Amino acid sequence: MGSGTNRIGNGLKWALVAAINLLLLYGVTLMYAQGEMAFALLVLIITATANWVFLSSKAYSYRYVFPALVGVLVFVVFPLIYTVNIAFTNYSSTNLLSLQRVKEIHLAKTYETGGGSYGFSLYQNGESYQLNLQGKGDNKHSYTTEDFYLMGAEGLDAIQVTTLDGSSEPVGEKLAIKELIKLRQGLKKVQITLPDGTGLAMTGLRSFGAIAPVYQVGDNDTLIDSRSSAVLTPDHATGFYIDERGERLSPGFTVYTGWDNFIRVTTDEGVQEPFLKIFVWTVSFSALTVVFTLAVGLLMACLMQWEPLKGNGVYRLFLILPYAVPAFISILIFRGLFNQNFGEINMVLNALFGLRPEWFSDEGLARSMLLIVNTWLGYPYMMILCMGLLKAIPDDLYEASAIDGAGPVDNLMRITLPMIIKPLTPLLIASFAFNFNNFVLVELLTGGGPDMIGATTPAGSTDLLVSYTYRIAFGQYGQDFGLASAIATIIFLMVGVISWLNLRATKKLQES
Numbered sequence: 001m002g003s004g005t006n007r008i009g010n011g012l013k014w015a016l017v018a019a020i021n022l023l024l025l026y027g028v029t030l031m032y033a034q035g036e037m038a039f040a041l042l043v044l045i046i047t048a049t050a051n052w053v054f055l056s057s058k059a060y061s062y063r064y065v066f067p068a069l070v071g072v073l074v075f076v077v078f079p080l081i082y083t084v085n086i087a088f089t090n091y092s093s094t095n096l097l098s099l100q101r102v103k104e105i106h107l108a109k110t111y112e113t114g115g116g117s118y119g120f121s122l123y124q125n126g127e128s129y130q131l132n133l134q135g136k137g138d139n140k141h142s143y144t145t146e147d148f149y150l151m152g153a154e155g156l157d158a159i160q161v162t163t164l165d166g167s168s169e170p171v172g173e174k175l176a177i178k179e180l181i182k183l184r185q186g187l188k189k190v191q192i193t194l195p196d197g198t199g200l201a202m203t204g205l206r207s208f209g210a211i212a213p214v215y216q217v218g219d220n221d222t223l224i225d226s227r228s229s230a231v232l233t234p235d236h237a238t239g240f241y242i243d244e245r246g247e248r249l250s251p252g253f254t255v256y257t258g259w260d261n262f263i264r265v266t267t268d269e270g271v272q273e274p275f276l277k278i279f280v281w282t283v284s285f286s287a288l289t290v291v292f293t294l295a296v297g298l299l300m301a302c303l304m305q306w307e308p309l310k311g312n313g314v315y316r317l318f319l320i321l322p323y324a325v326p327a328f329i330s331i332l333i334f335r336g337l338f339n340q341n342f343g344e345i346n347m348v349l350n351a352l353f354g355l356r357p358e359w360f361s362d363e364g365l366a367r368s369m370l371l372i373v374n375t376w377l378g379y380p381y382m383m384i385l386c387m388g389l390l391k392a393i394p395d396d397l398y399e400a401s402a403i404d405g406a407g408p409v410d411n412l413m414r415i416t417l418p419m420i421i422k423p424l425t426p427l428l429i430a431s432f433a434f435n436f437n438n439f440v441l442v443e444l445l446t447g448g449g450p451d452m453i454g455a456t457t458p459a460g461s462t463d464l465l466v467s468y469t470y471r472i473a474f475g476q477y478g479q480d481f482g483l484a485s486a487i488a489t490i491i492f493l494m495v496g497v498i499s500w501l502n503l504r505a506t507k508k509l510q511e512s
Helices: 002-033 037-055 057-062 066-087 099-107 177-187 260-267 269-305 312-324 327-337 344-353 363-391 395-403 408-436 439-445 465-474 481-511
Strands: 110-125 128-135 142-145 159-163 191-193 199-204 207-213 215-217 223-225 231-235 240-242
Touching (some): 037 066, 066 481, 099 215, 099 223, 110 177, 260 269, 260 481, 269 363, 269 408, 269 465, 312 363, 327 363, 327 439, 363 408, 395 408, 408 481
Antiparallel strands (some): 110 128, 110 207, 128 142, 142 159, 191 199, 215 223, 223 231, 231 240
């Protein structure tokens, strides 16, 4: 009985494994068919590895860490490799597709040949439709199409029509203009072939016109312009079809460009100059934020530790509030406070000193505003850290210092800072790395502005490298994903170095 139960259990287990594998392999096949090679390969690797880990006795110890490893592979390693791969291409808003897909798009283009225009009426009979065409002007011909369906019209290539005679009247209800408007997207995809071979397509809400394909297929992926017989050749250096005069035909296709995007960052003045300025500002912003938040946080922590201060629990609660409130809410509030025309800060400055600073238009003031807001958002974290570290300092040191006649500044420089700086160092490095990529603050407060003059990429004076990369990739002035990926790769290397320094500093502190 027991062996029979075991056989049934093993059979069910292997059946479940086989079903899961078949489902995943089906997904891989679909991805491959859609041209998503990278995702298909990723799922295939994970499936093969999972089978080895959970079915092999040699890999038994890996079963417990396998989900975590899959998470790292899917959400860290794969996006990183994918980003680095894009950095070596011309992938952008004008070069999104493969060569084959771009070729298909160009071959699908048509133009009006002037071979006659037809008005039309659309009739519906159940789920099917018929078009009744009436020639305009000197064209006295009339035609009625065979039945066709507009459901799934994106896959519809052409409708063959028959000559209208006494027995081929359209069947069904004639649709009003408002119904035609609802169906116009489907009608635009309908191509009609007349008995003499003339092609017709929808040229207006009330007319069909004679059309012909703009391009014909040539040799070696070339295209031939039907209107001028010009030959267009795919240029694998730029990712565009180009004609004999060197003019590009959009859209383009994706090609590998090697180190071109990285070279642009270092040699193209329109990219190099704003990149270097933004890099220096990013490092300065991150370092100054750490200094300011530490200074304010340490000052507040010392005040909270001051024994004569009564009700310090209440003060501590209020000082921690900026840390408890979601950052995006605080940033939007500060954006209103710093409004140049109606903000309360300018109203107060104007009433007291007659000043109305242009916080969002002046480069220096905009950067100062970022530092002020970020200090407000970051000091509670530093205050909490410092409060815990100050409690660990023996009171005997301060008592001995008081006997020697030392003042508060001496205590700060000779006792407090030396005692807390070691355990704080890894946290300060981590804070620097976080602010190095503080995208939310820049995006919500200044949007990167004011813009830099002379830059060929969307760059602002308050942009950090991460927001600069975002604007290049998803900005309203074009999407250059290849260049953005190159900059993102550089940022990754920089943050990687910072993380490595953090680990080294932590290790040294543990050893000391």
